Amino acid sequence: MDFIDLKSQQKRIRDQIDRRITAVLDHGQYIMGPEVGELEARLCEFLGCRHAIGVSSGTDSLMIALMALGIGPGDEVITVPYTWISTAEVIALVGAETVFVDIEPDTWNMDPSRVAAAITEKTKAIMPVGIYGQTSNMTEINRLAAEAGGIPVIEDAAQSFGATHRGRWSGALSLIGSTSFFPSKPLGGYGDGGALFTDDDELAERMRWIRLHGQARKHYHPIIGMNGRLDTIQAAIVLAKMDLFEEEIAMRQAVAAGYNSRLAGAGLQLPFIAEGNTSVYAQYTVLSEDRDALQQKMGAAGVPSVPYYSVPLHLQPAFAGLGYRPGAFPVTERVAATGLSLPMSPYVSSEDQDKVAAAIL
Secondary structure, three states: OOOOOOHHHHHHHHHHHHHHHHHHHHHOOOEOOHHHHHHHHHHHHHHOOOEEEEEOOHHHHHHHHHHHOOOOOOOEEEEOOOOOOHHHHHHHHOOOEEEEOOEOOOOOOEOHHHHHHHOOOOEEEEOOEOHHHOOOOHHHHHHHHHHOOOOOEEEEOOOOEOEEEOOEEOOOOOOEEEEEOOOOOOOOOOOOOEEEEEOOHHHHHHHHHHHEOOOOEOOEOOOOOOEOOOEHHHHHHHHHHHHHHHHHHHHHHHHHHHHHHHOOOOOOEOOOOOOOEOOOOOOEEEEOOOHHHHHHHHHHOOOOOEOOOOOOHHHOHHHHHHOOOOOOOHHHHHHHHHEEEEOOOOOOOHHHHHHHHHHHO
16 A cells, blocks of 8 residues: 555556657757646636746745745744744745744644734744645634734645635635645645745746746846746646546545544544635544554554654754744644654545554554
8 A cells, every 4th residue: 555646646647648748858848848837827727816836846936935025034934833844944044034833733734823922023924834735724814914014924835735715725815825746745746846826916027037047038137036947847747637636636535534434433633624624635644642653553554654744843953043942832742743644645445444444443
């Protein structure tokens, strides 16, 4: 059993993938070729946003967003310590200071009740993360940001792209949305890639400049940028996968429902989906007070599992300079110590769900 099954999906669309890759090889525009623009238009149509900007990775998408907002030394950005390091890493890379707030005990996403107290006159952005496939309470976070003078909100939708919040797609819930096309993501390529989303024309223009070394037109660079371009082959692959995306969202939700019913009496804390939300279940994660023993037992039964983010960011050596200590974010630390992700993809069969549940029970 694979932890993430990418092979079954590829079997369904191998002909389309081969056709699209062949088209790229034939026209030879390997960087920013026509498929990039085609994908951007398709993403705009899907989300209902004005601008989509394909970039080189989910990490670079967050970096470009911060750069476009002019965030740098002396500024603060609020985010969560329970996420992949990219979210906070890019804040440090632009020279700003990361301000962590704790997560909710049920959704494991940014706790809006903690945000207001973390806002200072130096706060220049709030960056919630849609962990494991469900968005944060973006309505409340946007409200807090607006009341504090219009602080920009950057939605890190690397895991939640394909989920909804109050009827709107993740990625289109704030000033800037960001996602990743890393292969294991709900909409992933076969390498690195990502995208940015906004309805703000001026921001979109700046983000496009930054993606191409700050270039507004050939030989003219009004700002400092980076090499953040999306490879044409990755755009071609993601285009092929988009044909299945909404069907696969429903399939992921069906797998999660199967796990929910099978594990209802297992003594685990199962994923909780907040009212008004749907989840794309980038991962299906449970909390177990004896996580390590459970993982060992599952492994003995041939069932893979992963304890994501078992050392939260505020306790990572790279962020020691921020001065946080154990106990600073108790909910984060509990989830980090007890969380275990089970095999998840649209193609986890009923038989495999039975095998996973049997290994746990």
